[in-house]
Amino acid sequence: MAPHPDPWPAPSRPTPVDATVRLPGSKSLTNRYLVLAALADGPSRLRLPLRSRDTELMAAALRALGTRVIDAPDGDWIVEPGPIRGGVDVDCGLAGTVMRFVPPVAALADGPVRFDGDPGARTRPVATGLRALRDLGVEISDDGDGRMPFTVHGRGEIPGGRVEMDASASSQFVSGLLLAAPRFDRGVTVVHRGDPLPSAPHVVMTVEALRDAGVTVDDCEPDRWTVDPGPILPLDVVVEPDLSNAAAFLAGAMVTGGRIHVPDWPHHTTQAGDHIRDVFDAMGGDVALDRDGLTVTGPDRPSGLDVDLHDAGELTPVVAAVAAVADSPSWLRGISHLRGHETDRLAALAREIEKVGGRVEVTEDALHVVPGPPRPATIHTYADHRMAMAAAVLGLAIPGVLVEDVATTGKTLPDFPGMWEAMVAGTAPA
Numbered sequence: 001m002a003p004h005p006d007p008w009p010a011p012s013r014p015t016p017v018d019a020t021v022r023l024p025g026s027k028s029l030t031n032r033y034l035v036l037a038a039l040a041d042g043p044s045r046l047r048l049p050l051r052s053r054d055t056e057l058m059a060a061a062l063r064a065l066g067t068r069v070i071d072a073p074d075g076d077w078i079v080e081p082g083p084i085r086g087g088v089d090v091d092c093g094l095a096g097t098v099m100r101f102v103p104p105v106a107a108l109a110d111g112p113v114r115f116d117g118d119p120g121a122r123t124r125p126v127a128t129g130l131r132a133l134r135d136l137g138v139e140i141s142d143d144g145d146g147r148m149p150f151t152v153h154g155r156g157e158i159p160g161g162r163v164e165m166d167a168s169a170s171s172q173f174v175s176g177l178l179l180a181a182p183r184f185d186r187g188v189t190v191v192h193r194g195d196p197l198p199s200a201p202h203v204v205m206t207v208e209a210l211r212d213a214g215v216t217v218d219d220c221e222p223d224r225w226t227v228d229p230g231p232i233l234p235l236d237v238v239v240e241p242d243l244s245n246a247a248a249f250l251a252g253a254m255v256t257g258g259r260i261h262v263p264d265w266p267h268h269t270t271q272a273g274d275h276i277r278d279v280f281d282a283m284g285g286d287v288a289l290d291r292d293g294l295t296v297t298g299p300d301r302p303s304g305l306d307v308d309l310h311d312a313g314e315l316t317p318v319v320a321a322v323a324a325v326a327d328s329p330s331w332l333r334g335i336s337h338l339r340g341h342e343t344d345r346l347a348a349l350a351r352e353i354e355k356v357g358g359r360v361e362v363t364e365d366a367l368h369v370v371p372g373p374p375r376p377a378t379i380h381t382y383a384d385h386r387m388a389m390a391a392a393v394l395g396l397a398i399p400g401v402l403v404e405d406v407a408t409t410g411k412t413l414p415d416f417p418g419m420w421e422a423m424v425a426g427t428a429p430a
């Protein structure tokens with residue numbers, strides 16, 4: 001992987017891109033499978049897992065807790081569960097999945113497990129998950145502010161039972177409890193009470209992954225999930241390509257009137273990123289899913305749109321970037337929870353899109369993006385992989401865009417700049 005200059009001159013292209021882009025595995029699926037495999041009854045195999053910062057952090061966390069996560073020569077991960085041990089530290093980096101999925105696993109350890117992460121992780125919400133674990137009988141110490149760092153005092157078992165939480169800040173609080181719950185003495189019933197749960201497809205993904213591993217889950221009532229205690233079957237799974245990362249490349253077609261093909265786009269998926277098909281269709285793209293994969297052909301100029309991204313918030317930065325060069329204003333709604341993502345994405349998108357000539361109004365839960373005469377700028381990326389990908393999309397359409405810290409894309413996509421440059425040059429590997 002070649003080093004890239006910082007700031008990185010985002011390639012711009014006045015003519016249509018035309019490339020096939022093969023995406024590595026889904027972050028959300030890889031990290032769920034890793035957790036389930038660590039708690040399973042025998043060894044598992046993850047085929048085509050994502051190998052990026054977030055998933056390496058998850059693997060490292062589980063290794064610290066006593067699981068063997070073995071790098072097979074073909075890139076697969078073999079996972080051999082072991083007794084969960086305490087007396088260890090977990091580095092969450094900036095990964096929401098690590099800071100919210102691993103504490104319930106740590107509660108099953110035989111001693112204390114201390115969690116910390118990047119400076120930015122200390123401002124991400126974790127208190128709801130910690131409070132729920134306490135309600136289920138787990139001892140946790142923090143500095144009293146419900147933020148990182150904190151220590152989970154594992155006692156080798158979790159009584160479990162019924163717990164109510166307000167998960168309106170992140171669906172990951174629900175997913176984290178459900179994933180470990182087969183190993184709780186009484187399983188768990190989680191009831192969400194509060195504003196509507198964001199990122200609902202991610203909880204469906206959790207439920208599906210549990211059921212595929214032989215776990216009984218009842219989700220027939222809205223905002224209530226029951227996981228029965230019982231064994232987790234070993235997994236042998238192929239990880240789907242990451243559709244939210246794919247969205248950035250498909251945006252390349254949208255802003256240049258070009259064509260991008262993503263092979264192996266799943267026909268059934270729980271990934272929220274699949275929603276990008278509807279979004280780009282509404283923005284004037286020609287979106288075709290067939291046996292070979294997904295092909296998006298962009299319009300001469302994308303249309304503005306009014307869209308609710310509550311279920312697929314992680315698409316917002318890339319959609320906002322396309323909206324910033326559209327032929328009319330856009331509303332992106334239902335996204336107040338993005339203030340607790342890698343950065344406050346509402347503020348960050350407004351600031352950076354305004355630098356390249358757009359106007360952005362931030363409301364309580366929406367962005368109103370008004371395209372303006374484009375101008376070059378240096379885009380700050382706030383340690384946020386999706387801000388950096390959005391900046392690359394802006395740079396494709398607007399000459400003279402420099403992207404600070406493009407390496408932050410390594411959170412979910414190794415060598416994003418190399419893949420992007422290959423796409424722009426039309427040489428992306430088939």
Ligand SMILES: O=C(O)C1=C[C@@H](OP(=O)(O)O)[C@@H](O)[C@H](O)C1
Nearest residue numbers: 028170171172198199202313314
């Ligand atoms: O469970 C998951 O894998 C995720 C859930 C979502 O989090 P929020 O519910 O906090 O938005 C999503 O944005 C994140 O990228 C991944």
Ligand SMILES: C=C(OP(=O)(O)O)C(=O)O
Nearest residue numbers: 094095096097314341342
């Ligand atoms: C919100 C995101 O990540 P995380 O899993 O760290 O919450 C994201 O990838 O857009």
